[in-house]
Amino acid sequence: MKALVTGATGFVGSHLVEELVQRGHEVHCLVRRTSNLQWLKGLPVRLVYGDVASKESLGAAVAGKDYIYHVAGVIQGKSQWAFDRANFFGTVNLLRACWRYNAGVRRFVLVSSLSAGGPSGRRRPVREEDPPRPISLYGKSKWKAEQAAGEFIGRFPLTIVRPPAIFGPRDRGMYPFFKALKKGIVVRVAGERKANFVYVKDVVAGTILAGEAEVAIGQTYYIAGERAYTWREFAQTAARVAGQAVREIVVPARVVRAVGVFNSVAAALTGKARMLDWQKSREILQPYWLCDTSKAKRELGYQPTYSLEQGLTETIRWYEEEGWL
Numbered sequence: 001m002k003a004l005v006t007g008a009t010g011f012v013g014s015h016l017v018e019e020l021v022q023r024g025h026e027v028h029c030l031v032r033r034t035s036n037l038q039w040l041k042g043l044p045v046r047l048v049y050g051d052v053a054s055k056e057s058l059g060a061a062v063a064g065k066d067y068i069y070h071v072a073g074v075i076q077g078k079s080q081w082a083f084d085r086a087n088f089f090g091t092v093n094l095l096r097a098c099w100r101y102n103a104g105v106r107r108f109v110l111v112s113s114l115s116a117g118g119p120s121g122r123r124r125p126v127r128e129e130d131p132p133r134p135i136s137l138y139g140k141s142k143w144k145a146e147q148a149a150g151e152f153i154g155r156f157p158l159t160i161v162r163p164p165a166i167f168g169p170r171d172r173g174m175y176p177f178f179k180a181l182k183k184g185i186v187v188r189v190a191g192e193r194k195a196n197f198v199y200v201k202d203v204v205a206g207t208i209l210a211g212e213a214e215v216a217i218g219q220t221y222y223i224a225g226e227r228a229y230t231w232r233e234f235a236q237t238a239a240r241v242a243g244q245a246v247r248e249i250v251v252p253a254r255v256v257r258a259v260g261v262f263n264s265v266a267a268a269l270t271g272k273a274r275m276l277d278w279q280k281s282r283e284i285l286q287p288y289w290l291c292d293t294s295k296a297k298r299e300l301g302y303q304p305t306y307s308l309e310q311g312l313t314e315t316i317r318w319y320e321e322e323g324w325l
């Protein structure tokens with residue numbers, strides 16, 4: 001089977017590419033002229049040059065593919081436009097290209113995010129049927145992408161997956177946390193904060209399951225790890241796995257908010273986006289990011305195979321072996 005993976009040079013996309021290759025697919029990777037190809041080195045894949053923000057570049061990429069895994073996305077940006085350009089308009093462009101050049105595609109899988117669904121309550125994780133309540137520019141752009149995809153349901157088979165925070169080898173998003181951990185510091189926001197996480201290999205497995213199951217056509221699924229953890233539990237497990245004694249620094253919510261605003265102003269002045277901006281701080285300050293994976297389990301047979309401990313062990317080992325820690 002021929003599969004196109006957008007975002008193939010990134011954290012999640014490169015793991016998906018590896019797994020698809022492993023399963024015997026002919027994998028085509030949408031890359032940009034500026035993309036760093038380091039994670040694709042040595043893999044038997046074909047490169048197709050294009051940019052989801054440029055619709056002219058996508059026809060050749062989508063034509064003749066059985067599966068299109070749309071993973072490309074921007075997770076850090078300074079404005080709604082920065083997110084929308086890749087996440088919303090990029091998805092619209094790819095959907096339109098698919099409709100025009102490959103309406104017979106077996107499946108178009110959109111990798112969205114729990115951020116599109118929004119935060120949850122304390123006791124009730126969000127479910128697929130809940131009205132989306134994105135609270136960040138990023139989340140809004142992902143929800144807009146999902147809505148765009150919704151307009152193509154019935155034209156070709158389409159499935160959406162929504163992972164929560166993903167961790168694993170090659171991830172730069174959570175890397176600062178592991179770096180601080182190795183220095184013996186864990187920074188945590190005051191109060192109980194609980195979230196679902198997912199190890200990258202489980203997300204990949206769930207995404208492929210969703211992409212191949214007939215029942216998943218036209219459906220959305222939360223794909224997450226075995227259960228939710230408080231940030232404290234997450235950090236303590238990581239510290240244990242790393243064999244690292246840590247000092248916990250508990251930061252009041254108002255400090256996180258202030259740092260977020262400061263970084264956003266700095267980003268506006270310097271033109272350089274920062275990880276913890278006021279948007280990110282809004283997400284971090286939500287106490288509960290819980291999602292319910294029972295639909296994926298029931299309909300797709302999805303079952304996360306990595307415990308938090310196993311996922312963190314592989315992640316930390318990889319960071320160490322690569323000299324990142």
Ligand SMILES: NC(=O)c1ccc[n+]([C@@H]2O[C@H](COP(=O)([O-])OP(=O)(O)OC[C@H]3O[C@@H](n4cnc5c(N)ncnc54)[C@H](OP(=O)(O)O)[C@@H]3O)[C@@H](O)[C@H]2O)c1
Nearest residue numbers: 007008009010011012035051052053071072073113165166
């Ligand atoms: N990481 C998480 O915790 C998380 C959680 C939930 C959902 N997701 C979703 O998972 C997807 C992948 O995230 P990630 O963590 O792997 O991000 P990442 O490491 O930053 O990778 C992003 C990928 O998207 C590509 N890309 C960005 N803009 C593009 C454009 N205009 N045209 C073509 N390719 C473009 C990048 O290509 P270049 O190499 O050229 O920059 C890169 O390959 C995203 O859609 C994200 O919303 C991530």
